[in-house]
Amino acid sequence: MQKQARVEPIFDAKDMNEKIIGWNVIDESQPENETVVSEHDTQEAAVKAAEEFEQREF
Numbered sequence: 001m002q003k004q005a006r007v008e009p010i011f012d013a014k015d016m017n018e019k020i021i022g023w024n025v026i027d028e029s030q031p032e033n034e035t036v037v038s039e040h041d042t043q044e045a046a047v048k049a050a051e052e053f054e055q056r057e058f
Helices: 043-055
Strands: 005-011 020-027 035-040
Touching: 005 043, 020 043, 035 043
Parallel strands: none
Antiparallel strands: 005 020, 020 035
16 A cells, blocks of 8 residues: 655644644545644655655555
C-alpha cells in the first residue's frame, strides 16, 4: 500500500484574519483514519516532510 500525505495550514484561532501560524502534514493513506504526522513552521518544510513520508517504507 502506498503512503499518501497532504499539507494543511494551521490557523491562529484568535485572529479574525485567519493568520497561518504553521503547517501540518496529514497521513491520508487510510481516509477513515487520517493522522497528523508532523508540524512545521514553513510550507516548504511541510511539503518536503510530506514527500519524505510518502517515500518511506512501511
